[in-house]
Amino acid sequence: MKSAPPPQEARRTDGVWITLADGRRLIDGTASWWTACHGYNHPHIRTAVEAQLGAMPHIMLGGLVHASVLVLARRLAGVLPGDLDHVFFSESGSVSVEIAMKMALQFWINQGESARRRFVSFSNAYHGDTFAAMSVCDPEEGMHAMFRGVLPEQLVLDLPDSPNGARALELALARHAPELAALIVEPLVQAAGGMKFHSPDVLASVVELARRHGLLVIFDEIATGFGRTGTMFACEQAGIVPDIITLSKALTGGTLPLAATVARRHVFERFLSDDPDKELMHGPTFAGNPLGCAAANASLDLFAREPRLEQVAAIEARLADGLADLRGCRGVSDVRVKGAIGVVELDRQPDLDQLRMRFVEEGVWVRPFRNVVYLMPAFVIAEAELDELIRAVGTVVSEVG
Incomplete structure (x- = not known):
């Protein structure tokens, strides 16, 4: 914190543009950490939030319910594959992972199998910064190595x-199966752990092994959900319905914080009992916040009305073509594209502060981390705006090499 340069002050956003306090305008290549899938300030989402604000900005879900959360739960159950139709709302992606892990543990406790208390996760994984979520992140490459022995x-x-x-x-699953509650994975794209991709076949083989050994399967689709990989949810490309799925980020179109942990019927039924000790005892204060639910419902309207997946396919093709020239460029170890995600991996970690500043000088907001320069723009980005992002990446990366 002592050495970090001061942040840029943003004054307003519109579409894919960020206006800074000094008047400079930047094309956003990250959609505010992959949330603003419809671009900023979409009028349909804004109108829905304004109407909800006028009626009821918040109400607790303890003993009460409201129309926006009921509609959203039903709609999520309708767009998710299979019988993922029991929805638990929270306010952040990391918390949705905590809830998924808590569900998985109690799923076994409620059946008298309390020895199943560990999780399987993967190298390059990132699932959040809260305590249980940190424990299933990559312990070597992630941000949490200092907590080894505590987590x-x-x-x-x-x-x-x-x-x-x-x-x-x-072999590892067979050896440890009696103590394992669930396997958690980011399907197809491990995002904040390094923008690592894997194929639907790899994902399917992982899930088949987990189920062979009796583990629940949790898909963290916080980054990949809502069209980012080319289908509404990444799990669709492998034909898999996980036992539990976590959603956030683009859930509200980047407007308000909201997350969901969604379970299949057989998971829900393990908590359905006359014994109150079998309940899932978890209660985020802002669970199912009406403003967030109104934004999420409006975002789902846009996915239904507008050609978002076709736009993602067009972005994928343009990123693949535009970034191809960087393959073999000095200092570049890999270039890869999946859906509306373009990644240029460098062969070493550069001076990130300098690199980020250069992107601002080029008129774009691109925020590399570690040795990864990536683009994850809004799906509504125009060709000329996307081409400008690609140009800026090429210019700055060639300077690093």
């Missing part, structure tokens, strides 16, 4: 990208 020790393995890797995963 619960989970089983962190490599994603199997070969037959040998699959065998190693199967």
Whole structure:
């Protein structure tokens, strides 16, 4: 914190543009950490939030309910695959992961299997910064290595990208199965852990092994959900319905904080009992906040009315073409594209503060981390705006090399 440069002051946003206090306008290449999928200040979302604000900005869900949260729960159950139709709302992605892990643990406790208290996660994983979520992040490459010995020790393995890797995963699961509650994975794209991609086949093999050994499967779709990888949810590309899924980020179109942990019927039924001790005892103060739910419902309207997935496909094609010239460029170790995600991986970590400043000088907001320069723009970005982002990446990356 002592050495970090002062942040840029933003004054307003519109579409894919950020206006700074000094009047400079930047094209946003990150959609505010991948949330503003429809662009900023979309009039449909704004109108919905304004109407909700006039009627009821917040109400507790303890013993009360409201129309926006009922509608949203039903709509999420309708767009999610399979029987993912029991929705628990919270206010942030990290908390939604905490709730998913708590559900998985209590799923087994409610059946008298309290020894199942550990989780399987993967190298390069990132699931959030709260305590349980930190424990399933990559303990070596992530931000939480200093808490080793304090965090619960989970089983962190490599994603199997070969037959040998699959065998190693199967052996580890077989050895530890009696103590494992669930496996948690970011499907297709491990985002904040390094923008690492894996195929639907790899994901399917991981899930098959987990289920063979009796583990619940949790998909963290906080970053990948709502169209980012080319389908509404990444799990669709592998034909998998996880036992529990976590959603946030683009859930409200980047307007308000809201998250959801959604469980399948067989998970829900393990909590359905005359015994009050079988209840899921968790109660975020702002769970199902009406303003957030109104924004999320309006965002789902836009996915239904406007060609968002077609726009993602167009972005994917343009990123693939525009970033291709950087392959083989000095200092670049890999270029990869998946949906509306373009990644240029460098062969070493540069001076990130300097790199971020150069992007501002080029008129764009791109925020590299570690050795990764990435673009995850709003789906409504125009071709000329996307081309400007690609140009800026090419210019700045070539300087690093």
